[in-house]
Amino acid sequence: MSKPNKPITIKEIARKLRISPSTVSRALNDHPSIGLVTTMRVKKLAEELKYEPNQTAIFFKQRKTFTIGVILPKLSEPFFASAISAIEEVAGDQKFTVLLGQSLDNPERELNIINSFRTHRVDGILMSLGKNTTNLDFIESLHKYEIPIVFFDCVPEDVEVPKVYCDLSTGIQEAVQAFAERGHTQIALVNGPETLNASVERMLSFKKALEDHGLPFDDKYVVYSDLSEEGNYAAMEKLRMLADRPSAILAFNDYVTLDIIKFAKEKGIYLGHDVHVISFANYSMWKYMDNPPLGSIEQYPAEQGAQAAKILFQLIDKKESDAPIPNHILASKLVYQ
Amino acid sequence: MSKPNKPITIKEIARKLRISPSTVSRALNDHPSIGLVTTMRVKKLAEELKYEPNQTAIFFKQRKTFTIGVILPKLSEPFFASAISAIEEVAGDQKFTVLLGQSLDNPERELNIINSFRTHRVDGILMSLGKNTTNLDFIESLHKYEIPIVFFDCVPEDVEVPKVYCDLSTGIQEAVQAFAERGHTQIALVNGPETLNASVERMLSFKKALEDHGLPFDDKYVVYSDLSEEGNYAAMEKLRMLADRPSAILAFNDYVTLDIIKFAKEKGIYLGHDVHVISFANYSMWKYMDNPPLGSIEQYPAEQGAQAAKILFQLIDKKESDAPIPNHILASKLVYQ
């Protein structure tokens, strides 16, 4: 019940035992050259005094903080919440702690966070890019400081950096196949903003999947939304106005799908009958809904986060940067509701 | 485009300018005793050399890390994701970073995380207790180390610690009133495990709310669940087996409500007609559902997190511990869907 206002240090232990601080240090670290007796005495006293090494001193000395920084758009997104949850678990296993920063899709905030991480001397960074990020100079900057960075989910294109992401084409193939098997020929894509990589990728894979299944591709069945509720409604309205409406829809993500469901309800369109929907990223919510989408394409946020973290720890461990740049691409998968 | 393999230090700047390191240090910190000219020269060179102070050294020296630790059960819970999202924003404003730890409701993990935080010399801790935590000795332990801790949401009872939480009684009053106004007299409570404070609190407030509205309280209308799907089903089955079934249900949380919805669908019970439901914690999901609950009782996770963070920073700033223990109780509120 003593009150250690001043934390116990190695020096104090040394003084009380009338030995040198270096001996204490070595004893505590099980250095082989220290005698068993001394080691025991030191450890015993350290225990009694409730000695706790001052990590800030160790960080300072070892130039290592056992800390990684994670930057992602928004923590309250279920997708990213799952990812960071998995990252934290992997990091914990490695005795690393996780520093947190959310960019809110703001490039300026992203840079601030990265700078903050750098001044905090994190050992590495995991990052999922915000929607509006265009300037990627910070990658080179981090490289100079020898801080490894691994991207996940929303990763930069055409840049040689370690990244982990989900290949949407496999899931889209499955989705189109699922539609085709059910006799659909007029399949629409409610896509995100044309400027987004994620949109382009969906579009290209969608087109290819149609071709692979011998289905015609028609521009009018691809509509774009800014992902706001109004945008989603406007996109749906475009489809509704068509002479031959689509009987199946691939939706940009689950949020879009929710708006599609709402739109359909308001317009008296019977989901799962008049039109069938498949979307991206899997909510456990769906099973509770009366007319859930046919399925959604799972992108495995937890796996992406865990995988990215593992790669980052490999990079942190071996300074050798002559190894090939590690990438990891997960296959997306259609999951039926 | 120079490659600063070894980060620039104050010493180097001093050497290049042929002045002493202390002068450089003072100049960079705008110490009044340093001449304007010298200050400018130093700052200019520091800029050119892209000098970045070594935070680990500063942390070490100042015995302060500008870091807070946040412990909560599970990050992928939307409730906690919102909370930590708000916490991170408040911390960022104060130039603090956030260390993360999830307990997964495991008391052992909780202690490990706290120890990890302590060895990392965090300046303070925010914590939401796991469901299974009984031993609260760590609070006293942290007190000895003079590490302030503020609890939020799931807070310890009968312990004099700073805490922020939501008073459920106001929301429950509103819920019971809403039911009463609609003519319900047989109102059930599908509660969580009897051992949980959260359950006891709901139960007591529920009972009082019934009395306040002149409604009878009947034990048989209070059923308990372990919050698993099976448990929720079993609890609902108990209510279904009653001679006079309840026409209204207050549910422990939204997860329970989802199972209630599923149960009702399977048993052919028409929700919003045969039986009405109000639950706790608000999902934006509800608006997309065909028969959402009547409402839910909002507990404001973001506000709780932000408020707890603000209190923690006050505690960190003023070492004076003779001030009264700051508590902050938010009123819960019924939100109609």
Place this chain on the structure above:
DNA sequence: TTGTACGCGTTATCAT
């Protein structure tokens, strides 16, 4: 106004 000297807690190196 500036420089000197020291200390924060730990560990690596060299000596004994």
Place this chain on the structure above:
DNA sequence: ATGATAACGCGTACAA
């Protein structure tokens, strides 16, 4: 097997 010393980068009392 153990001790003495230096060093990590920075801030600051004290001296000049």
